[in-house]
Each structure stands twice: as structure tokens, then as C-alpha cells.
Amino acid sequence: MNQSRPKVKKSRALGVALTPKAVKYFEKRPYPPGEHGRGRKQTSDYKVRLLEKQRLRAQYDINERQMVRAYERARKVQGKTGEALIVELERRLDALVLRSGLARTIYQARQMVVHGHIAVNDRKVDKPSYRLRPEDVVTVRERSRSKHPFLVAREGGYAPDGETPRYLQVNLEALAFRLDREPNRSEIPVICDEALVVEFYAR
Numbered sequence: 001m002n003q004s005r006p007k008v009k010k011s012r013a014l015g016v017a018l019t020p021k022a023v024k025y026f027e028k029r030p031y032p033p034g035e036h037g038r039g040r041k042q043t044s045d046y047k048v049r050l051l052e053k054q055r056l057r058a059q060y061d062i063n064e065r066q067m068v069r070a071y072e073r074a075r076k077v078q079g080k081t082g083e084a085l086i087v088e089l090e091r092r093l094d095a096l097v098l099r100s101g102l103a104r105t106i107y108q109a110r111q112m113v114v115h116g117h118i119a120v121n122d123r124k125v126d127k128p129s130y131r132l133r134p135e136d137v138v139t140v141r142e143r144s145r146s147k148h149p150f151l152v153a154r155e156g157g158y159a160p161d162g163e164t165p166r167y168l169q170v171n172l173e174a175l176a177f178r179l180d181r182e183p184n185r186s187e188i189p190v191i192c193d194e195a196l197v198v199e200f201y202a203r
Helices: 007-014 020-028 045-060 064-075 081-090 093-100 106-114 148-154 194-202
Strands: 118-120 137-140 168-171 176-179
Touching: 007 045, 045 064, 045 081, 045 194, 064 081, 064 194, 081 093, 081 194, 093 106, 093 118, 093 137, 093 168, 093 176
Parallel strands: none
Antiparallel strands: 118 137, 137 176, 168 176
């Protein structure tokens, strides 16, 4: 998704840091952007649910149509729809490229996939929405390995703070990772009250 709105402003509006740069801005300005950012705002149930849905969309950088499709698939899964929705989104190729430490942001991860730098089970995949299955192996293609972003990734420059998610087996030196199993919601580093998102779509 190409979005003209600056990522920092969008982060502050949604209340969630979408890039490492936004984290620093949050420390200085922990309130929404604009003239009335610090003022009291009236909220409705609808607005609260809408905001939560937008926050989730922004963290995966997907459009509304993609979100609705993921929600429809999640509805068919046994168990809690909200948790199934997060797991569904987390299985996207661009999301897991980010989690593995091959990219610094979801935007960079999407670009890496679209530009044909990423292979799944030794086959080029250029669709960020490609959904990985357990045991799928993701690698940076041989012709792309000398490019600057991947040299940085190999040295751990984009490695996530804290532990790598347990559902991934990552080898940054080899610029590769494997999805060992389906993620559990509690392991996915996404800020969201998914029950509110489900309520938004179920209304």
C-alpha cells in the first residue's frame, strides 16, 4: 500500500508505533497529531472499534479489502475469531520477513517481497499476502544477497528487540528462516484488542 501520510503522524493518530523512528517521537509527543491533539475528544463505541480495526490494519500495512478477506477466513476457524484473525494476518509473508529480522519495518518487508528478493521453498514469491504454512522455508534469493539491506540484516541490524518469536527458526547469517508451526496469539507482537475488531465487523 502506498500511503502519502507520514508514518510518524499516522503512528501518533493510531496510538501505536509503526516504525522505529515513531518510537522516538512517541516519547516526546505521546498524544495525537494536530492542533487539538492534546484536547479531550468525544468517543463512541463505533469510533473505539473503528480505531482498533485501523490500528490492526496499519500494523500489517494492508487495505480494507485484504482485512475483510482475512476476517472472513478467520470466521470459519474453530475457536475465537479475533485470535484466528491475528494468526491469519501473521502468516503473511511480509509480516514474517519483518519478524525474522530480515527487514526493519513492514514497509521494507513488503518492498523486499514485491521486488522479487524473497523465495519460499526455493521458489520466488513476490506477493506480500502469500500465506506461509508450517515447515515453509524462506530465503533471500542468491542474486539479492549482496544488496545493502541484506548485508545489514545478516549482521543483525534489523533483529527485533527481545526474543525472535518462537514459531520461527531464524538463521540471519544464512538470510533464511522457517515457520516451525502456527503462531499462538499470545506470541504475536501486535498491539490490538482483537475482540473490538470482531465487534466492528460483526455489527
